[in-house]
Amino acid sequence: MKTLTLQPPMPKSAAHGRVLVVDDHRQARESVADALRIAGHRVQGVSSAVEALKLIGEESFDVIITDLQMPGMDGLEFIRELERRRYGAQVLMITAHASVASAVEAMKHGALDYLEKPFDSHQLENLVTRALGRGRLIDQGRPLHLPASTTDAVAMIGASTAMQALRARIAQVAPTDETVLITGESGTGKELVARAVHAASRRASAPLVSLNCPVLSAHLMESELFGHERGAFTGADAARSGRFELADHGTILLDEISEIEPVLQAKLLRVLQERQFERVGSSRTISVDVRVLATSNRDLPGMVHQERFRGDLYYRLAVVPLEIPPLRARREDVPLLLEHFLGLAAARQHKEPCLLQASALDLLVNHHWPGNVRELENVATRATVLNLGLPVTADELRPWLIDSDAPRQPLSAEASLPTGLSLEQMEQRLIEATLERFDGHRAKSAEALGIGLRTLSGKLRQYGYAPRAKARSA
Ligand SMILES: Nc1ncnc2c1ncn2[C@@H]1O[C@H](COP(=O)(O)OP(=O)(O)OP(=O)(O)O)[C@@H](O)[C@H]1O
Ligand SMILES: [Mg+2]
Incomplete structure (x- = not known):
């Protein structure tokens, strides 16, 4: 039996995500969006697949909800396009005439589920919560392409002394290639700070690839990080590159690093030291040029003390620590x-x-x-x-x-x-x-x-x- 050292409850944020609603029908779009906003999600709506494709090049979403019947590019084509781009979000469809055929077709291309009109806000919320859970479980990582003008994407609000100091630190460390460990309570803005560091670095035009560490099993996590060869394990029908390869010349964000299992801690240490690794099922060594950012809302030194986190990995990660104070302290x-x-x-x-x-x-x-x-x-x-x-x-x-x-x-x-x-x-x-x-x-x-x-x-x-x-x- 596997012993998990990762008991912390899922962060409060786990239930909330960034949702994109694609529907040409304005009223339908707004009512879906409003219901999800009330449930605490961050929602944006667009009226066509084309607009949606443009937006996801600039911002990242956890869940995409799309209508199936739309003029121009329809929902099915849109879903195929998302699959082609290997966009990491969970996709849900809304369909007026529950056509099983098109729903099945869409699910073949990666859609998670569908909702038949009319539906109530509870069904909608449940489905989105489930999609978020699955997204976190299976495939958090996705390239986050920042818009050319990054100032808006990483607008960090705050005039307190603490925030001013933080901004100054970011400006100092961003241009270096050092590993940065960003710590702070849940919801303090760790991911935002990570984006800010990337955006102010010389790697800004390359992707920021993020991977949410909790809940992935060591096995899944390894292939997510380092990729795998065809046939490396049951279900590996095709070779796949991992996040480190995707992030080549860019930045990788290891979100909630404390949750990574000991086997992987050792492998990660090697990447941090040598920028080298092998795909699962391969002996070929791959070298990458990647800057590593990590976040944690747990007491890593304490975990090191309890031997739940490798000390040598901690010191590698914490070359430059950035601590975000809780809101009550500012x-x-x-x-x-x-x-x-x-x-x-x-x-x-x-x-x-x-x-x-x-x-x-x-x-x-x-x-x-x-x-x-x-x-x-x-x-x-x-x-x-x-x-x-x-x-x-x-x-x-x-x-x-x-x-x-x-x-x-x-x-x-x-x-x-x-x-x-x-x-x-x-x-x-x-x-x-x-x-x-x-x-x-x-x-x-x-x-x-x-x-x-x-x-x-x-x-x-x-x-x-x-x-x-x-x-x-x-
Ligand atoms: N200083 C800030 N100015 C503007 N928005 C902020 C600021 N800090 C945080 N936010 C916003 O608050 C939300 C939470 O931030 P973020 O996801 O970065 O937190 P986190 O520390 O990574 O949380 P968690 O530990 O739950 O993963 C985001 O929508 C982010 O854009
Ligand atoms: Mg976060």
């Missing part, structure tokens, strides 16, 4: 990130960016953010999807925050006093925070604020509150 970045993601979500949904009540912003700034930037991104997307034009309230946001019941650490007075606000804005925030503290009880709040009840009500009306205070659901 709260100044929260408003900037919010603005960024609210803007992006609004643009995607053809809406005006939604506004937050001051108390809602406070809630977010003080939140513990266990899911870090990804959690914040999801909150912004949801707020945009569900917003009906009124400023978002703290009560609306609270249920979306991870672990919102856990006691939050109160900030010191200095830390919670935001400068840069006008007195008027500050007054509104104080009033809202006081109301929150007294569960919306206006008389108590007015007393605490040292103003009359009528003054308070007047101010609240001015801020656009309903005539009667809404009690907090404690």
Whole structure:
């Protein structure tokens, strides 16, 4: 029996992915996209296969959902083209007339499953979750071609000292060919930083090939990394090049490296030392020119100490360490990130960016953010999807925050006093925070604020509150 040392739960992100929806019918496309956004996925929609092919040359997706019947290139041709390009995403089809023949045909060319119209959002979500799981299991790696102007693809938001320092480090290490180990909690932006390093390196025009290490068995992982010869094992009908070969002259990103099994740790060490390896089932040595980036959200030195990760591999990987601090350690970045993601979500949904009540912003700034930037991104997307034009309230946001019941650490007075606000804005925030503290009880709040009840009500009306205070659901 095989003992797995990799018990960590799948990262929170495992259930969320980047999804591309291809459908010429706008309403159908939007409803699929919205349902998936609410489920927390990042979704983009295009109206033709041609547009989709263009987009996947610039951005990477985990799942592609395509309509089968479309003018021009239809879904089936599109799927064949994806297969030809060996694009790594999982493909799902949507079909109006469940024609078994075309569904089978599409599945022969790599599509995972199909949905017959009409379907509900649960079926859709389930299928996408399954596709994501399978994608992570089988074939995470895919060449990520960055657009010519890389600034947008790797826009790293944040003005905190920590982020400024990180940007400076990236600028320093990117041009070197050194191996970089990027560490940080789940959702802090490790993959983003890896892309930024690649984009600022002399290899920027070559591919960044990534491989997500968790859950692949040592056997699968070896052939993914190094490729295999025909007949190397049951099912190896054709020779195939591995990620290292695909990344030649470019960069390879070994995502979540801590999860790699000991047998492979040894093989990887050799590649890092000599840039040489053999395909599975072959004795021919292949040399590549590849820069290695790795990420980890686990305590690698601790794992080395427990002899679960090779020390020599760790030191090879950690030539240049880049550590991304958790979002709670750089709260100044929260408003900037919010603005960024609210803007992006609004643009995607053809809406005006939604506004937050001051108390809602406070809630977010003080939140513990266990899911870090990804959690914040999801909150912004949801707020945009569900917003009906009124400023978002703290009560609306609270249920979306991870672990919102856990006691939050109160900030010191200095830390919670935001400068840069006008007195008027500050007054509104104080009033809202006081109301929150007294569960919306206006008389108590007015007393605490040292103003009359009528003054308070007047101010609240001015801020656009309903005539009667809404009690907090404690
Ligand atoms: N500073 C930032 N500016 C803008 N977007 C960011 C920033 N940091 C993270 N993001 C976004 O947050 C999301 C999560 O980032 P990313 O996938 O890089 O995190 P990660 O650390 O690799 O997470 P995991 O450990 O779960 O794999 C992505 O959509 C990324 O673009
Ligand atoms: Mg990641």
